[in-house]
Amino acid sequence: MEGCRYQDLIRWGDAATVLAKRGQERPALYKDGRVSWNEQKNASAGFKSGKHELLPFPATEMNVNKNMTQNPGW
Known part of the structure; x- marks a missing residue:
């Protein structure tokens, strides 16, 4: 199952633990060709408990069904 x-x-309830650090480190590329993986942080990346367990409903679906409420956090 790829x-x-x-x-x-x-x-499984493991997403917060496994994905919390996803994307926090990104490469810093220098003009002289060096690459470092520990210098720049991407604070907006990662898994947020209470939000990312569910996906948002598309706006088109929300417009069609006025009784529908958006998932929490979206």
Whole structure:
């Protein structure tokens, strides 16, 4: 089952632990060709508990069904 790891982590309750550090370090590329993986942080990346367990409903679906409410955090 390729490409299902994200959903597996959500289902198993392991997503917050495994994905919390995803994307926090990114490469710093220098003009002289050096690359460093520890210098720049991407604070907006990572898994947020209470939000990323569910996906947002598309706006088009929300517009069609006025009784529908958006998932928490979205």
